[in-house]
Amino acid sequence: xxxxxxxxxxxxxxxxxxxxxxxxxxxxxxxxxxxxxxxxxxxxxxxxxxxxxxxxxxxxxxxxxxxxxxxxxxxxxxxxxxxxxxxxxxxxxxxxxxxxxxxxxxxxxxxxxxxxxxxxxxxxxxxxxxxxxxxxxxxxxxxxxxxxxxxxxxxxxxxxxxxxxxxxxxxxxxxxxxxxxxxxxxxxxxxxxxxxxxxxxxxxxxxxxxxxxxxxxxxxxxxxxxxxxxxxxxxxxxxxxxxxxxxxxxxxxxxxxxxxxxxxxxxxxxxxxxxxxxxxxxxxxxxxxxxxxxxxxxxxxxxxxxxxxxxxxxxxxxxxxxxxxxxxxxxxxxxxxxxxxxxxxxxxxxxxxxxxxxxxxxxxxxxxxxxxxxxxxxxxxxxxxxxxxxxxxxxxxxxxxxxxxxxxxxxxxxxxxxxxxxxxxxxxxxxxxxxxxxxxxxxxxxxxxxxxxxxxxxxxxxxxxxxxxxxxxxxxxxxxxxxxxxxxxxxxxxxxxxxxxxxxxxxxxxxxxxxxxxxxxxxxxxxxxxxxxxxxxxxxxxxxxxxxxxxxxxxxxxxxxxxxxxxxxxxxxxxxxxxxxxxxxxxxxxxxxxxxxxxxxxxxxxxxxxxxxxxxxxxxxxxxxxxxxxxxxxxxxxxxxxxxxxxxxxxxxxxxxxxxxxxxxxxxxxxxxxxxxxxxxxxxxxxxxxxxxxxxxxxxxxxxxxxxxxxxxxxxxxxxxxxxxxxxxxxxxx
Amino acid sequence: xxxxxxxxxxxxxxxxxxxxxxxxxxxxxxxxxxxxxxxxxxxxxxxxxxxxxxxxxxxxxxxxxxxxxxxxxxxxxxxx
Numbered sequence: 001x002x003x004x005x006x007x008x009x010x011x012x013x014x015x016x017x018x019x020x021x022x023x024x025x026x027x028x029x030x031x032x033x034x035x036x037x038x039x040x041x042x043x044x045x046x047x048x049x050x051x052x053x054x055x056x057x058x059x060x061x062x063x064x065x066x067x068x069x070x071x072x073x074x075x076x077x078x079x080x081x082x083x084x085x086x087x088x089x090x091x092x093x094x095x096x097x098x099x100x101x102x103x104x105x106x107x108x109x110x111x112x113x114x115x116x117x118x119x120x121x122x123x124x125x126x127x128x129x130x131x132x133x134x135x136x137x138x139x140x141x142x143x144x145x146x147x148x149x150x151x152x153x154x155x156x157x158x159x160x161x162x163x164x165x166x167x168x169x170x171x172x173x174x175x176x177x178x179x180x181x182x183x184x185x186x187x188x189x190x191x192x193x194x195x196x197x198x199x200x201x202x203x204x205x206x207x208x209x210x211x212x213x214x215x216x217x218x219x220x221x222x223x224x225x226x227x228x229x230x231x232x233x234x235x236x237x238x239x240x241x242x243x244x245x246x247x248x249x250x251x252x253x254x255x256x257x258x259x260x261x262x263x264x265x266x267x268x269x270x271x272x273x274x275x276x277x278x279x280x281x282x283x284x285x286x287x288x289x290x291x292x293x294x295x296x297x298x299x300x301x302x303x304x305x306x307x308x309x310x311x312x313x314x315x316x317x318x319x320x321x322x323x324x325x326x327x328x329x330x331x332x333x334x335x336x337x338x339x340x341x342x343x344x345x346x347x348x349x350x351x352x353x354x355x356x357x358x359x360x361x362x363x364x365x366x367x368x369x370x371x372x373x374x375x376x377x378x379x380x381x382x383x384x385x386x387x388x389x390x391x392x393x394x395x396x397x398x399x400x401x402x403x404x405x406x407x408x409x410x411x412x413x414x415x416x417x418x419x420x421x422x423x424x425x426x427x428x429x430x431x432x433x434x435x436x437x438x439x440x441x442x443x444x445x446x447x448x449x450x451x452x453x454x455x456x457x458x459x460x461x462x463x464x465x466x467x468x469x470x471x472x473x474x475x476x477x478x479x480x481x482x483x484x485x486x487x488x489x490x491x492x493x494x495x496x497x498x499x500x501x502x503x504x505x506x507x508x509x510x511x512x513x514x515x516x517x518x519x520x521x522x523x524x525x526x527x528x529x530x531x532x533x534x535x536x537x538x539x540x541x542x543x544x545x546x547x548x549x550x551x552x553x554x555x556x557x558x559x560x561x562x563x564x565x566x567x568x569x570x571x572x573x574x575x576x577x578x579x580x581x582x583x584x585x586x587x588x589x590x591x592x593x594x595x596x597x598x599x600x601x602x603x604x605x606x607x608x609x610x611x612x613x614x615x616x617x618x619x620x621x622x623x624x625x626x627x628x629x630x631x632x633x634x635x636x637x638x639x640x641x642x643x644x645x646x647x648x649x650x651x652x653x654x655x656x657x658x659x660x661x662x663x664x665x666x667x668x669x670x671x672x673x674x675x676x677x678x679x680x681x682x683x684x685x686x687x688x689x690x691x692x693x694x695x696x697x698x699x700x701x702x703x704x705x706x707x708x709x710x711x712x713x714x715x716x717x718x719x720x721x722x723x724x725x726x727x728x729x730x731x732x733x734x
Numbered sequence: 735x736x737x738x739x740x741x742x743x744x745x746x747x748x749x750x751x752x753x754x755x756x757x758x759x760x761x762x763x764x765x766x767x768x769x770x771x772x773x774x775x776x777x778x779x780x781x782x783x784x785x786x787x788x789x790x791x792x793x794x795x796x797x798x799x800x801x802x803x804x805x806x807x808x809x810x811x812x813x814x
Contacts, residue, residue, distance in 0.1 A: 063760075063763050063764065064763045066759065066763070068756065099790065100789070100790045100791055102765060102789055102790075103764065103765055103789060103790070103791050106763060106765070133790075209759075210759065211754075211755030211756065211759065212754070212755055212756050213756075243768075244750070244751070244758065244767070244768060245751075245758065245759075245762040245767035245768065247759075247762070248759075248762035248763060248765070248767045249767060249769075252765060252767075269773075269787070269790065275775075278775075278776075278785075278792070279776070282776055282778060282779070282785065283779070284779045285779075287779055288779050372794070375794075376778055376783060376785065376794045377778055377779060377780075379778065379782070379783050379794070379796070380778065380780040380781065380782045380783070381780065383796075484754075485798075487756065487757050487760055487799060488783060488794065488795070488796045488799070489760055489761065489764065489793060489794070489795055489799070490793065490794040491764075491791060491792065491793055491794075492785060492792035492793065492794055493792070494792075
């Protein structure tokens with residue numbers, strides 16, 4: 001039987017170099033562990049040292065073990081062995097940054113009280129030295145009475161020594177931390193007696209110190225009502241005797257005493273390169289300018305660099321579908337594989353370039369320290385809509401695609417701000433809306449209009465998102481997500497060179513998380529929509545639609561090459577498109593569209609438009625292809641809609657124009673209908689990928705359902721108002 | 735005076751932190767509690783938030799929160 005690995009918890013402040021150290025310890029043998037109900041993710045990795053197996057748990061970066069939210073409580077519970085099915089760690093490795101030792105050791109002093117052996121990894125000794133801070137590891141170990149290992153991951157130094165120190169520390173008695181005044185222990189003991197022996201002493205101390213914290217919420221809810229009174233009285237007695245910030249004064253006092261011999265600091269803080277960079281990057285003019293350049297580059301790269309890769313993926317899947325099409329007998333199974341599964345998988349994979357590029361950018365910006373500056377610069381603007389500076393980048397990247405944008409909200413620690421950002425991100429006008437806008441602007445707002453009308457309309461459509469998103473966020477923060485304004489206390493870390501390895505791992509994690517967790521839901525919905533459009537396959541006992549279409553396809557192939565053959569080919573193709581249109585119009589989805597027609601009428605839509613909108617539930621751009629099919633011009637490629645030379649796109653435009661003009665009721669209001677559709681698609685959440693990612697990031701079904709519902713209601717009302725106003729205006733003009 | 739009134743480039747000693755207990759505790763964890771030195775490093779281009787330095791850590795703090803921190807100005811740390 002293999003022995004169980006020794007469990008190590010890796011704990012440190014954000015920016016301590018914890019992730020880099022984790023990657024160095026565990027290599028690529030890592031996996032992500034999820035916790036139900038909370039949005040934290042913890043990675044675990046493994047390594048072997050001196051014939052023993054070790055398991056490392058990478059805890060989320062934190063400044064203290066005073067939990068303020070369920071998310072922060074997960075880490076504390078894990079360290080105390082209070083999580084079901086998870087053994088208490090055998091040992092803690094605290095990661096501390098030498099250039100800011102006091103602040104980093106604050107967390108360490110709390111770790112010393114958990115009753116577990118502790119080893120300390122000191123990072124950035126070199127960069128501390130450049131600012132005149134010299135740390136003597138041997139003297140530090142003597143002062144703190146804890147094993148100390150200096151590590152320098154980029155140079156590959158200290159990893160082996162750290163592993164050896166871990167092996168030595170395992171099984172050793174727990175070290176001693178700061179000693180609190182005797183009355184703290186007395187108060188804690190009397191609270192402990194009321195709570196019972198099952199509550200760890202560490203949590204009783206947290207209960208005493210953390211006013212309004214998560215420990216208080218959990219223990220008071222479980223305890224007797226008079227406990228709240230006893231707790232308040234105990235806190236009052238301690239405050240009266242010792243004054244404010246007792247915990248911080250004791251801990252920092254202890255740290256300064258323990259490190260005084262080991263650390264030499266310059267008398268005055270020297271002006272470092274990082275400080276000088278900070279001056280430029282947060283400068284009124286230069287800082288703002290550089291910020292816009294960085295944002296533009298990021299934005300441009302998601303759009304431009306991702307496009308060729310996305311085209312390649314698209315072409316690859318189309319080719320694959322054709323190969324399968326050619327090598328299988330016709331029928332429902334072939335259609336399921338080519339139109340359902342291969343298209344479905346393709347529609348998932350197509351997001352990867354954007355996700356990888358955005359996360360590459362975010363990882364670099366975060367690792368080098370610029371991310372916090374971006375949030376610092378934008379905080380005042382974002383606060384106007386009830387959010388904070390950290391919401392800016394997720395919302396901006398949602399303009400390319402909401403999927404990576406929503407994943408990028410992980411940088412927002414405050415739960416309410418993060419949820420508000422997630423819920424409004426899909427309102428930002430993403431690139432999938434572009435084919436829809438292009439189709440209707442090209443069809444109804446180009447010929448016979450002034451040259452600036454198409455451009456202005458497109459701009460207006462983008463503005464719909466830019467304006468609705470912040471207003472919605474503000475409303476949400478005032479209603480559903482109301483709460484006191486969170487303290488925006490953010491560390492502005494020293495600038496440093498980003499680690500390529502860390503960046504690559506971040507990109508891979510993001511890609512994998514999307515494929516595995518969101519991909520399945522996207523694929524499932526694609527298959528459902530496929531089935532609703534495929535069945536029933538016939539109206540009468542005659543030949544089924546797919547079989548008839550197959551027969552025509554064979555005839556098209558049989559047409560010999562030549563000038564007049566083209567005519568025959570075109571006739572067959574028209575017949576095929578007509579048949580496909582009949583089939584889809586009679587499909588279950590078509591029937592649903594027809595049944596729902598009364599609901600579409602106030603928007604200026606007929607059942608065909610409604611059916612196309614329903615079919616585009618998996619993704620907005622599907623609307624274009626569906627329109628092509630139900631208007632009998634065949635499947636139109638959403639990417640080709642802006643191309644004036646594309647026959648199918650031109651055919652679709654012509655047939656939309658003529659069909660809408662012929663309509664006796666809607667005929668004169670074609671432009672109003674076009675606007676109504678565009679507004680609908682600007683505001684709706686017809687995107688399974690977005691919903692799947694919201695589900696994944698919030699770990700709940702209620703947020704995706706809420707997002708879909710409010711956006712659909714908003715879209716419907718917006719489309720209704722647009723059509724009615726447009727109609728009124730056209731009537732007045734005539 | 736309160737921290738939001740401290741001119742850029744000046745240092746001060748923290749006298750007291752008003753406001754709710756969570757704010758005081760989070761600031762204390764970062765080393766910002768009565769008796770400690772604090773420097774007003776800069777202000778964001780839009781005038782808010784502030785960038786402060788506490789014991790070598792650069793922190794961003796909104797003006798509204800800084801107004802809850804009472805300080806005693808010490809000296810200009812940056813004579814330039």
